[in-house]
Amino acid sequence: MNLNFSNLVPNQQESFKYTPTLIKQVIEKGHFTPLGQQTDEYFKYQHFMNSLVEQTSFKDFYTPEQFWMAFENQDLPKGFQASWVLKDSVFCKDKLKRAFCWPESLKNFLLGNCDKILKINVQSGFVGDLSLLMPLIGSGQGFILELEPGAKLSLKLEYAQFGKELFGSSLWVNLAPDSELNFLETVRGDVFSARGLWVDLEQGARFFHEIKAQGPKYFRNQLGVMLLGQNAQAHLKGAFDQQATSFCENETWIGHQVPRAYSNQEYRALLKDEAQFVFKGHVKIEPDAVESQTHQLAKALFLSPHVTANLKPYLDIECDDVIATHGAAISQLQEQELFYLQSRGLNEQKAKALLESAFLEF
Amino acid sequence: MLLNVKNLKAQIDGKQILKGLSLQINAGEVHAIMGPNGSGKSSLSKIISGHAGYEVTEGEIEYEINFKMKNLFELEPHERAQEGIFLGFQYPVEVPGVTNMMLLFESYNAIMLRQGVEPMAQDEFNKVVQQKAEFLGIKEDYLYRGVNVGFSGGEKKRNEILQLLVLNPRLAFLDEIDSGLDIDALKVVSKGVNFFKNKNNAVVLVTHYQRLLDYIKPDFVHVLSDGQIKVSGGMELVHKLEKQGYDWL
Numbered sequence: 166m167n168l169n170f171s172n173l174v175p176n177q178q179e180s181f182k183y184t185p186t187l188i189k190q191v192i193e194k195g196h197f198t199p200l201g202q203q204t205d206e207y208f209k210y211q212h213f214m215n216s217l218v219e220q221t222s223f224k225d226f227y228t229p230e231q232f233w234m235a236f237e238n239q240d241l242p243k244g245f246q247a248s249w250v251l252k253d254s255v256f257c258k259d260k261l262k263r264a265f266c267w268p269e270s271l272k273n274f275l276l277g278n279c280d281k282i283l284k285i286n287v288q289s290g291f292v293g294d295l296s297l298l299m300p301l302i303g304s305g306q307g308f309i310l311e312l313e314p315g316a317k318l319s320l321k322l323e324y325a326q327f328g329k330e331l332f333g334s335s336l337w338v339n340l341a342p343d344s345e346l347n348f349l350e351t352v353r354g355d356v357f358s359a360r361g362l363w364v365d366l367e368q369g370a371r372f373f374h375e376i377k378a379q380g381p382k383y384f385r386n387q388l389g390v391m392l393l394g395q396n397a398q399a400h401l402k403g404a405f406d407q408q409a410t411s412f413c414e415n416e417t418w419i420g421h422q423v424p425r426a427y428s429n430q431e432y433r434a435l436l437k438d439e440a441q442f443v444f445k446g447h448v449k450i451e452p453d454a455v456e457s458q459t460h461q462l463a464k465a466l467f468l469s470p471h472v473t474a475n476l477k478p479y480l481d482i483e484c485d486d487v488i489a490t491h492g493a494a495i496s497q498l499q500e501q502e503l504f505y506l507q508s509r510g511l512n513e514q515k516a517k518a519l520l521e522s523a524f525l526e527f
Numbered sequence: 528m529l530l531n532v533k534n535l536k537a538q539i540d541g542k543q544i545l546k547g548l549s550l551q552i553n554a555g556e557v558h559a560i561m562g563p564n565g566s567g568k569s570s571l572s573k574i575i576s577g578h579a580g581y582e583v584t585e586g587e588i589e590y591e592i593n594f595k596m597k598n599l600f601e602l603e604p605h606e607r608a609q610e611g612i613f614l615g616f617q618y619p620v621e622v623p624g625v626t627n628m629m630l631l632f633e634s635y636n637a638i639m640l641r642q643g644v645e646p647m648a649q650d651e652f653n654k655v656v657q658q659k660a661e662f663l664g665i666k667e668d669y670l671y672r673g674v675n676v677g678f679s680g681g682e683k684k685r686n687e688i689l690q691l692l693v694l695n696p697r698l699a700f701l702d703e704i705d706s707g708l709d710i711d712a713l714k715v716v717s718k719g720v721n722f723f724k725n726k727n728n729a730v731v732l733v734t735h736y737q738r739l740l741d742y743i744k745p746d747f748v749h750v751l752s753d754g755q756i757k758v759s760g761g762m763e764l765v766h767k768l769e770k771q772g773y774d775w776l
Contacts (some may be wrong), residue, residue: 206630505620507676508576508629509690510608510637519633523624523673 177389188404210439213327217298221323222351226296229283229308236438250284250309258280284309287344290525294319297514301326301358312370313346319347328353331383335361341368342394345447352378354411355369359385366426368394376403380411380440383496387417392454393424403432404525409441414443417461421454430461436472443475446491448482455486462492464525528593529554529698529729530575535586536754537574544570546754547586552698555726560733561765562751563773569617569734571751572702575669576614577604577711590698608634608642611697611728613690616703619683620672627686630674631656638694646695658694661720662669699723703740717742737769752776771773 226236236247250256285308301324314319326332340346344367352358358381364372369370378384390399405413419428434442442461465474498520506516530552537545542659543568552558564631574581577590589596592610596733602610622630636646647655660670663685675683684704691699701720705713720743724730740748740762748754748764750773757776767775 219590220748424686501620503621504578504604505616506630507604507623508608508614508616508624508693509634510605510641511633512605515637516605517631517635519625523622526624 166303192452195433200477203260207422207503211326214302216380217300217325217364220325221298223296223321223323226298228298228300229285232285232297233283234306235292237256237275242293244288244293245295246288248284250282250285250374252282270384274379282307284298284310284311287312287318288292289313289315289483292317294321296321297322297462299355301332301334307337307361309337309339311339312346312347313342314340314341316341319349321349321351323351324353326357326360329357331357331359333361335362338362338371338372340364340366340397341365343369343370345373347373348375348417349440350374352374352376352381352384354380354382356381357383359383359387361387361389363389365393366397366399369396372387372399374399374401376405378403378405378407378413380406380408381413382411384413386413386415386417389420390428390455391420391422392428393422394497395423395425396427398427399429401428401430402527404527405432405434405442406435406525407442408437412441414445416445416449417458419446419448420432420446421450421459424454425456426454428459430463432463432527433525434463434465434474435468435521436465436474437468439469439471441473441475444477444493445475446478448480448489448491450480450482450484450487450489452483455484457484458488458492462490462494464494464496464524466521467495468498468521497510528552528589528596529587530574530586530591531596532571532639533589535571535574535583535588537570537581537583539570539581543584544568544581545574545626547643547681548755550749550756552729552731554697554748557724557730557732557743557745559745559748559765560657560731560756561735561748561768566751567754568751570735571700571701572614572700572731575599575607575700577602577607579604600672605637606641608694608696611638613694613696615684615687615699615701617673617703617706617733619678619687621676621678623676625674627674627689628653628656628669628670631670631690634690636693648688654688656693662722664715665687665689680707681709684708684709684716685719688716688723689713691723692719695723695728697728698731699705699728701735702733703735704732705734705736709724714742735756740765 174421184390196400235241295318299322338346368374388401392399399419401417403415407413415432418432428448433442436442442465446461447460448459450457461478463476463478465476474495476493479494480489480491482489498517502520503516506519507513511519528551532548532550535545535548548571550769553721560568570581588599601608621717624776632649632652635652639646655681656670657667659668675686678686687704708716720730732745748762750764751760752773
């Protein structure tokens with residue numbers, strides 16, 4: 166499949182704030198036409214977009230392309246701007262150059278095979294939220310998000326799988342001094358995808374990231390965080406609820422480059438049937454990064470004898486004056502907790518369900 | 528009669544713990560069970576609430592449900608709770624991620640469902656719980672924390688009493704509810720139990736010390752030793768035990 170979103174045909178008269186109803190209308194009227202014509206792929210896509218409207222938990226949302234169209238139509242809330250960045254631009258090359266300590270595989274992955282990337286800017290002084298829906302329709306999708314100094318954004322992103330192929334997406338985030346991004350990603354059962362997220366944090370910037378996964382077929386969370394400014398903070402959390410043959414991988418890199426930055430990671434997986442879960446956490450504290458603080462913890466709860474968890478927290482510390490912890494834990498449901506809940510009137514099934522959902526609560 | 532334990536023999540991991548224990552409890556009564564360490568006090572509480580670790584080899588336990596004595600062993604642990612049996616744990620369990628309010632609400636509704644009573648709406652229920660928490664000096668934010676997580680020993684026991692007051696059982700087995708409590712916490716726990724007890728329910732206090740019984744007056748005192756109730760009586764038995772210990776048994 167090779168859908169090219171740059172050929173989308175927006176209707177200039179329409180408001181492009183995409184509510185589910187509006188998406189339906191747009192599809193029905195044929196304004197939202199990949200490839201600009203009614204091919205088989207178009208009908209499949211039309212069906213897919215309809216199902217998105219049914220499935221998403223969002224009320225108002227944009228896909229990255231719709232975001233661009235809304236920008237073109239001057240229909241975005243105040244404080245957002247959008248533009249395109251070419252992959253071989255100085256901007257992209259410069260970003261990759263700065264990622265000197267990253268493994269080659271991640272760099273290649275982040276480059277993807279798209280030739281231009283949507284860039285979303287959030288202006289200084291902005292405080293608000295944005296919901297984005299990412300239909301996985303091809304490889305190399307993604308966007309760049311830049312928060313200008315002091316901006317504060319709460320971003321929700323949900324993935325939706327179109328077709329059965331493995332698609333990759335990449336997100337680049339830059340957080341200017343004292344900006345704050347609260348980022349919640351939701352991954353559902355049909356998703357079959359690898360996603361790279363690369364975040365640069367400047368002085369005093371704060372990044373709160375959480376992934377909630379509901380048994381995706383396959384999801385690879387490649388997440389790199391560069392703490393480039395003092396007092397920058399990155400808080401990463403993941404809750405994976407996996408059944409059947411669901412396979413989730415988390416590979417994180419956190420670079421402490423300057424003194425007094427903070428990072429914390431906690432990933433949890435609830436594993437049933439034949440589910441598999443991987444956590445590979447890599448924290449690197451550079452020689453100059455004194456008084457850094459970093460914590461990483463991965464936990465898996467086994468609910469079947471056929472599940473697998475591969476937990477590898479890893480610390481690479483090149484200076485003495487740091488606080489660093491790491492841990493990995495695998496457990497089963499505790500008999501005494503179960504009995505306690507049963508002794509309060511909950512049947513075994515209900516007690517187990519409560520303990521399972523509690524495990525994934527942060 | 529509310530509970531009738533007849534010649535109960537039980538073992539755990541092949542070790543005989545109860546060796547023919549008999550006990551009758553009626554509504555409106557407060558019983559105290561005392562006895563040396565390892566005599567089987569906690570085991571009795573756990574067997575009555577349905578802990579799976581014990582094997583009952585002989586004897587029976589009958590419990591009154593709808594005016595009929597029923598075989599307790601036919602009920603699962605959660606069904607016993609739904610029928611009004613409450614176990615106050617010696618070591619209340621921490622359940623991270625499940626808030627106190629969530630547990631109370633789920634428990635309460637499970638019990639109401641069994642009793643055929645319309646469940647309460649969450650808002651209304653929260654108010655009821657808050658009132659009872661205030662009565663026990665439990666701060667409101669504790670209700671929204673994980674069950675017993677990060678609670679001190681005294682706070683955990685207070686939380687057990689809060690559950691007792693909210694769930695309002697017919698038979699409360701309180702296993703060493705006084706252990707690890709300072710005098711102020713003991714007073715609060717006793718205040719809760721005294722508030723709870725009435726002519727329609729029964730309280731069984733499993734304890735080592737007279738101290739608790741100074742605040743909650745028992746109608747009957749039993750001394751459990753080597754898996755059997757050796758002596759039963761009133762408060763005079765407690766005073767004797769305080770003076771002479773268990774050697775005379």
